[in-house]
Amino acid sequence: MIQQSEQQLTNKINVIIYGKCDSGKTELLKALKKENQKFNNQLYQEDSDEEIDEEEAMDKFECDLYSSQVTRCSFSLENYNIYFEESKNFYSDLLLKASNFEVLMFLFNAQKGIFESQIDNSFFFNFDALKLLKQNYKVIFAITNMNSCNWSKERFDFIKDTLQSLISNLQYTIIPIDSKSFTNITKIECQWYQGKSLTEEILSTKLNNFQDILRIRVLDISKRCNSAYECKVLSGQLKQIENPLNLNSTLQKTSVQVIGIMDSIDNVQSNISQNDLIQILVDENTRLKVGDILSLPHYTSCFLSKELLVDIQLESQKQSSIIITSGYKGYLNIYGIQTPFEVINVEYINIDGKKQTQDYLKSKQSGGLKIKLPEPVCLEKFNVCFELGHFLILNIDQQIIGSGNVIKLKPL
Known part of the structure; x- marks a missing residue:
């Protein structure tokens, strides 16, 4: 049955990261992933029977961590789980993906020459589209790689003034950060910057209130196998899911049996709530359409x-x-x-x-x-x-x- 939201339920905020080449999207995701593992005491496993050289263990951990491309990660902080995902193509992702995230984050590289090339010619971000999408979103401009200009306030002010001259009628926050030193990401470590850190600004996002009717929208068909569908929970909440879960398909006008649910980081889920990005697994004979709405059988979804x-x-x-x-x-x-x-x-x-x-x-x-x-x-x-x-x-x-x-x- 659908439950009302409770205080102890962990809030989830989905963040999509946009940026041109050399903006530092992957580096930021790697830094967040590494810091989150340290935060959750998962960096090392203590073994009392064997001495371990900490520097050697750190080198091995970093080698493993950076050996593969990171495109998404989760970050736990306070009573929140923040899910970060890297955008591959700005224009198509803005139209197709932005609506599935609560926070739209745009990365600009502070290094001289790179920032200028990012906004050269027609200015690669389609901010006209962004202005139309502004409802229900928090928009953050993160100025990354600030170590390249020695954390110069003059350089940051130049970038901020340039962006403000190009963008009007849009509410956004500009934050200077650095992925390598993890500066201003979870706490402020820059004396001249007076605003919030990156995660503090994300946590200030106003989340929608839970609604009574469960609506799950089919966004895409996962490339892993034909029986996995990427979805978003538009409204409602389910706790302690028991598989198989029977839902109703609005487009197909038939019952759908869900045999498994995973979150966007591929963890098995026992509950889902509004704004969650999930993957549902169905049997081989079930075919859904992108855009379909799934709901509990005894409720009219839409x-x-x-x-x-x-x-x-x-x-x-x-x-x-x-x-x-x-x-x-x-x-x-x-x-x-x-x-x-x-x-x-x-x-x-x-x-x-x-x-x-x-x-x-x-x-x-x-x-x-x-x-x-x-x-x-x-x-x-x-x-x-x-x-x-x-x-x-x-x-x-x-x-x-x-x-x-x-x-x-x-x-x-």
Whole structure:
């Protein structure tokens, strides 16, 4: 059964790390993994019958630790588990993955020349997309490799001023760190920096309240085997899971038997809660679809719909203005699940807080649209479940042009 959240339940915060080449994503993950093992007293195993040279043991540990590529790690602190994951491709991951994380962290290398190349030309981060995704996120800009400039306040201020001149209308925090010395990551060790450490800023993230209805969204099919699916718990909570676990599939409209659940670090799970990234294992005969919603059989998880009334906000485009009218076609990205859509009708335009009749919307305008989808999609009104009712709008060239919310839907 679904339990309400309890104080003793460990909170989990998912962090995705973005950065260009030479930003130091992998180095930071290695440092976090190493420090977490030391924190949990797992660095050495004492053996009273045999003397061990500590320096030799440390060298062996570091050799083992750094011998393979690290792309994700967990970090335990206070009553929290922080899960860090490295992004491989900024643009596609921003659209497909960002919605599955509570914290979006962007790494900039402080070394002279490297930082300048990161923001050269068109500025490789798509901050227009980031502004549209800003709801329910904490955004952190971590300036790493600060040892390369001898922890110069002047260098940090230059980087901070440069970023602030390029980014407006977005709330974010800028933190100077160094992975090699682990400075400012769990505690402040820089005299001139007055803010929070990296983990302190992450722990200040406001997590969503638990909801009664369990919703688990299928995000992807794991590459390890055909019977593993990557999922996110959108709402609800289950404690002491007993396998097999029977869930209901919204898209397939059938029962799904889950034979195992693991977290994003491949640990077997005995409970799941809202915001968890998990993998579910099913039998070989079960096939799920990306975008499907799983829930307990005695609860209605969400609605399947092909016709919606949505309220949207269009952004400005540098190349050309946007005009949306009846027949307009594009794509909706609903928390990482993408589907084409066509506008049936422009219902209204918002002018000075009032709804007025108009047959088109253009750049920087907001209003209501009636749209249709070619295939059924699992949806909710945004005020019922934000994750299933909020979306990005993309044009046919896959460029983000706005965002919106589901106001009404027609259930199938």
